[in-house]
Amino acid sequence: MNSFTYARASGITQAVVERSAKTDAAFIAGGTNLLDLMKENVARPTHLIDINHLPLTTITSIESGGLRLGALVTNADTAYHQQVTQRYPLLSQAILAGASAQLRNMATDGGNLMQRTRCYYFYDTATPCNKREPGSGCSAITGFNRIHAILGTYAQDQQVYCIATHPSDMCVALAALEAVVRVTGPDGDRTIPLAEFHRLPGDTPHLDNVLQDGELITAIDLPADGFPDHYAYLKLRDRSSYAFALVSVAAALDIQDGQIKDARIALGGVAHRPWRRPDLEATLTEKAPNKTVFQYVADAMLEGAQGFGHNTFKIELAKRAIVRALLQATNRPSAV
CATH class of the missing domain: 3.30.43.10 (Uridine Diphospho-n-acetylenolpyruvylglucosamine Reductase, domain 2)
Structure with missing residues (x-):
């Protein structure tokens, strides 16, 4: 050090x-x-x-009807907060699927957004890594890449510079909920939709997010609708605890009179950021929830996916995980 x-x-x-x-x-x-x-x-x-010691440690209601999570609220306090468990159980479930109790007691919500990849080669300073040292090469592409990305890896020049994945569980749920990140910096305050906060690697994989130099995350805003009745967070990993996702799925459905009125699907463990396809989610609206329509969306979400050898299995795994998570969300008993 x-x-x-x-x-x-x-x-x-x-x-x-x-x-x-x-x-x-x-x-x-x-x-x-x-x-x-x-x-x-x-x-x-x-x-x-x-x-x-900054005053960013509270969870408060906001005028839109949602909740504002202070950037310094711990993951544990967020997961067990009464308003979160009742109104945003998808978020609570995702947080509790990550790390260990000890880490959740220390880790903050703002810090969770800033996590860096757990790519083995990123941590091994003896190997080339474009994320750690731009232009040096990516050891994972031809190396042991079981945990690596299968979506969003190509740059504009059709080259692959990085196949690292974003490690967060919390961010996958936040992506599905369409949360908004609030930041402040030398040029003042601004808001960033969670979907736009993390970047795909392109030819600049060393840049994880769109924060400008000196900007500080102050809060995360949750929308009024947290999909409390039909949701699921499915995390598939090599062991049942203390492991990062091979594939994770945050699924949220608004089901009324036997039809889907709104659908959200976010994937983790497959790309440099939580992966969503709102255009495909829209195809579920006004349809009855069933395995057939879910399978169509799952197949479409993985179109263009590319494996690099050890991680090719994740393409089929992700498809099956999407279907399973949507079925779990459909069949979850409504809140009483």
Whole structure:
């Protein structure tokens, strides 16, 4: 681990100013990912800005009818919050499927969005990695790539520069719920739809998201409708706990009078960001929920998927997982 300086921010504005003024500075809250990256010499910030004392630790109702999750609310407090469990059980289920209880007690909601990939080669500084060192090459493409991406890997020049996946469970549920990320920075405040927050690798895989230099996540806004009656979070992994997803599916349905009025499907473990196809979700509206229509959507969502050897099995696995999750969401008893 390289040496670094440390400061504790007492205000949001101060944190942003200090981050903007220093080269190679980083915000730190729970530190459950950043500290690992620093220990492995993957991340080398020269200055850490502790944001744990900022007033971003509450979950509150907002005018739209939704909830606002402060960026420093822990994953555990979010998963067990009464409003979340009652109105957004998909989110609660996804959070509890991730990591361990100890990590969820430390990890923050804002930090969850900022997680970096768990690609073996990204963590191994002895191997080439375009995400760690742009232009050096991608060891995973011809290496052991069982956990790697099968969707969204091509750049505009039809080359593949990176097949890393985004590791978060929480973000898959947030994508399905169409959450909005609130940030502040040197140029003021702005909002970013979750669907636009994380980037596909393209030819710049070292850029995970669309945050500008110095910007700080302050909150995550959930919409009024959390699909509390028909939802499922399905996580398929090599062992039943403490493992990242090979494939995960967040499925949410609004079913009225035996017909689907709205559908959301987000995939994890298959791309550089949570993967959605709203155009295909729309094909489910006004249809009766059944395996046949779900299979059509599953096949269409995996069109263009490409395996790289060890991970080719994930194409069929993802199709089956989509169908299973949608059936689970359909058959979940409505809330009383």
